[in-house]
Amino acid sequence: MNQFIPVEKNIDEELEKIEIHLLLEGIFLHYGYDYRNYAYPSIRRRVWHRVHAEKLLTITSLLEKVLYDSACLQRLLADFSINVTEMFRDPSFFLEFKEKVIxxxxxxxSIRIWHAGCSTGEEVYSMAILLHEEGLYEKTKIYATDINTDVLRVAKSGQxxxxxxxxxxNNYxxxxxxxxxxxxxxxTDTGVKFDSSLSKNLVFAQHNLVTDSSFNEFHVILCRNVLIYFNRELQNxxxxxxxxxxxxFGVLCLGNKESxxxxxxxxxxxxxxQSQKIYKKIK
Known part of the structure; x- marks a missing residue:
């Protein structure tokens, strides 16, 4: 029986870049998903993970499978989606938000907030709790978006x-x-479910930061530790x-590794x- 051997360590780097370029270009042209300006090291790791997971030998073979197998495409898109979050992640950020933005x-x-790249929603519910304790939640609408419909389904459930x-x-x-x-x-039998009063002013929807346009005017936008996966062109x-x-005078909140x-x-x-990467629009 032939043993599966990963080959990316020995591949020519220029050839590898060409293969990844063709893969991303093919996904964009055939399906409309644009990952061409994501940070290369991050994309490279995720592409090779999917090559191995599909029991393939080359990136080109992954391209062929993705173009003819939409289920494989969905698995690759899930690999590209960064879903690292938790309730009240970086507590010092929420303290600073409470002191300087509230x-x-x-x-x-009335208040409109956009949480872009919300993942499974833990930070969205965190903001709802903060606003509730400050007496502002009743007049707030939070729009929580992500490119990944699977994580949005989890977020909407509140479980x-x-x-x-x-x-x-402890974070709280x-x-x-x-x-x-x-x-x-x-x-509950399957974990915990957050109170429905916290979700009544939440709107979860799919939105692609790369290809979709603005859909409202907001007082606050939170996009924390998403832009680090984009190259400079896409960040701009x-x-x-x-x-x-x-x-x-709207407020933009970025992640602690962003600026x-x-x-x-x-x-x-x-x-x-500066420490919590919170900015106010003045022009």
């Missing part, structure tokens, strides 16, 4: 693993939570989308919090 939001008669609650409770308390975190969910394109989607610096939009914002 006072601004309290001046508005998460019970074993995660200890860590999430570090983020300045004012109640018992367990007040917000009920334990998405920053233009966010700029077009924010009202004047508005060195983008085309740098001069259009002022810093609210």
């Amino acid at each position: 006072p601004l939001l309290k001046t508005y008669p 998460f693993p019970l074993e995660n609650m200890k860590k999430y409770t 308390l570090q983020a300045g939570g004012e109640r018992a975190f367990s007040d917000y969910y009920k334990v 394109k998405v920053h233009q989308l966010f700029y077009d989607s924010l009202g004047m 508005i610096n060195y983008t085309n939009m740098n001069d259009y914002y002022e810093v609210i919090s």
Whole structure:
């Protein structure tokens, strides 16, 4: 029996880049999904993971399978989708948001928030809890979007693993939570389900930051640790989308590894919090 041997360590790097270019171009031309400007090292790792998972030997063979097998395409797109999240991830961010952004939001008669790249929704529910405790949730609509319909289905359900609650409770308390975190969910046979009152003002929808346009004007946009997977050209394109989607004095929240610096939009914002990457549109 022939033993399957990974070959990417020995492949010519220039040939590998050509194969990946053809794969991404084929996906775009045939299906309309555009991953051509994602950060190359990240895409490369995920492409080779899918090559091995499909028991193939080359990226070109993966291209052939993807073009003729839509189920294989979906598996590859799932590999491309980055779904790392948790409740009150980076508690210091939520503390800073509470201190420096909430006072601004309290001046508005209604609030629209866009959480772009929401994954399975833990941070969306975290924001709903924060706004509830600040007395703002009733006048807020949160639009939570992601390219991946599978993670959106999880987010919409509001159901998460019970074993995660200890860590999430600790995050909540570090983020300045004012109640018992367990007040917000009920334990079920399959995990925990967050209270329906938290989801009544949430709208979950599929949206592709690469190809889709603005769909509303927002007071706050959160896109945390998504842009790190895009190259500079695509980052600038998405920053233009966010700029077009924010009202004047709207707030943009990025991840701790991201920055508005060195983008085309740098001069259009002022810093609210450099450490937590929170910016206000001023032009």
